[in-house]
Amino acid sequence: MIQGPVDSSRVPRFAGPATFARLPRLDQVSTVDVAVVGVPFDSGVSYRPGARFGPAAVREASRLLRPYHPALDVSPFERAQVVDAGDIACNPMDIGEAIGTVQREAGELLDNGARLITVGGDHTIALPLLRAVAQRHGPVALLHFDAHLDTWDSYFGSAYTHGTPFRRAVEEGLLDTSALCHVGIRGPLYSRGDLAEDLALGFGIVTASDVLRKGLDEVIGGLRQRIGDRPLYVSVDIDVLDPAHAPGTGTPEAGGLTSRELLEILRGLAGTNLVSADVVEVAPAYDHAEITSIAASHVAYDLVSLLAMGTGS
Numbered sequence: 168m169i170q171g172p173v174d175s176s177r178v179p180r181f182a183g184p185a186t187f188a189r190l191p192r193l194d195q196v197s198t199v200d201v202a203v204v205g206v207p208f209d210s211g212v213s214y215r216p217g218a219r220f221g222p223a224a225v226r227e228a229s230r231l232l233r234p235y236h237p238a239l240d241v242s243p244f245e246r247a248q249v250v251d252a253g254d255i256a257c258n259p260m261d262i263g264e265a266i267g268t269v270q271r272e273a274g275e276l277l278d279n280g281a282r283l284i285t286v287g288g289d290h291t292i293a294l295p296l297l298r299a300v301a302q303r304h305g306p307v308a309l310l311h312f313d314a315h316l317d318t319w320d321s322y323f324g325s326a327y328t329h330g331t332p333f334r335r336a337v338e339e340g341l342l343d344t345s346a347l348c349h350v351g352i353r354g355p356l357y358s359r360g361d362l363a364e365d366l367a368l369g370f371g372i373v374t375a376s377d378v379l380r381k382g383l384d385e386v387i388g389g390l391r392q393r394i395g396d397r398p399l400y401v402s403v404d405i406d407v408l409d410p411a412h413a414p415g416t417g418t419p420e421a422g423g424l425t426s427r428e429l430l431e432i433l434r435g436l437a438g439t440n441l442v443s444a445d446v447v448e449v450a451p452a453y454d455h456a457e458i459t460s461i462a463a464s465h466v467a468y469d470l471v472s473l474l475a476m477g478t479g480s
């Protein structure tokens with residue numbers, strides 16, 4: 168029998184320790200369809216640190232989520248067994264070891280039949296998550312929501328950073344290179360060559376400006392066409408949002424999406440073959456009034472809802 172969240176009409180939603188959306192913990196259920204798992208790791212950042220505190224902040228901000236999603240017309244926690252699988256504890260002093268830990272523990276959850284919504288943590292963790300997913304589904308389509316390309320080659324000689332996960336993922340054959348797109352790209356680059364290299368890897372780009380000028384329907388239509396019915400991984404760097412909508416992040420760039428635009432695009436993915444997703448780069452120390460962690464908790468809720476809608480199909 169599916170176990171839902173704590174009933175907020177009986178137990179005030181501000182009481183007790185936080186799990187995502189007040190859902191049961193992994194050890195409180197016998198089967199799992201969707202697991203929300205934290206990765207408190209930020210040793211791969213190039214600018215402001217602090218995303219290691221993201222999972223805890225997103226759980227706190229998720230206390231107000233309610234069980235019915237009107238825009239998608241789904242009660243995700245009735246449709247699927249959704250749990251909070253806690254945090255993957257990884258070594259903050261050794262990026263290589265941490266990547267191995269994330270790959271192994273995410274893989275164990277996937278092997279137990281769960282699809283994952285991972286809450287970071289910095290964007291480095293997308294690489295081991297994609298490794299774990301591709302091992303089970305083969306190369307996946309990728310929608311990457313971000314201000315940044317994250318296909319750079321290295322930082323300070325290091326190949327494994329939050330600016331490089333998607334170049335590594337293409338090199339390792341984890342992605343279906345006919346079905347890749349960044350959404351929300353903006354801001355200064357190192358050179359024009361960044362775009363040429365990104366294109367050569369197979370990525371399409373929907374800029375933040377495209378979202379404004381083309382509008383949501385055209386953008387959603389184009390994305391759906393590109394990914395088709397392939398197994399799809401969605402990676403959301405919260406800095407895809409304008410700093411007005413997500414100040415609490417490590418590498419903010421002006422001119423981003425509103426949280427309303429991002430949620431609309433995610434809802435436009437209903438019916439696609441989403442297999443797992445992440446929400447990364449929430450750094451609560453730079454946040455105000457929980458703006459960023461509230462936005463991230465709603466993004467995670469929409470992703471959980473999309474996964475729950477696909478459960479059993």
Ligand SMILES: N=C(N)NCCCC(=O)O
Binds near residue numbers: 213214290315329406
């Ligand atoms: N993945 C995120 N958030 N940022 C990457 C920025 C890399 C840079 O400092 O140029």
Ligand SMILES: [Zn+2]
Binds near residue numbers: 314315404406
């Ligand atoms: Zn970014």
Ligand SMILES: [Zn+2]
Binds near residue numbers: 404448
């Ligand atoms: Zn990123």
